[in-house]
Amino acid sequence: MSGMLYRLSVVHRKLDEEIRREARRRNPDGFRLLRLKKLKLAVKDRLAGHWKRAATAGR
Known part of the structure; x- marks a missing residue:
């Protein structure tokens, strides 16, 4: 997990x-x-965005 996540x-x-x-x-x-x-919702949205980018970068 990255530091930002x-x-x-x-x-x-x-x-x-x-x-x-x-x-x-x-x-x-x-x-x-x-x-x-x-x-909390804003942080959740940022987390989701980071996870999504991480998943697409791994392809």
Whole structure:
């Protein structure tokens, strides 16, 4: 796994943990949850793009 893929996967996992932590709060901040989810989705999209390029480069 390349360094970029590793770093993106670490960021994705940390965002997931932060989303869970915020959702468990007594009064979760809806705006913060939305922002975290959008960031997580953006990281997921970048990960998918890197995997796709890596798969086509290996052919």
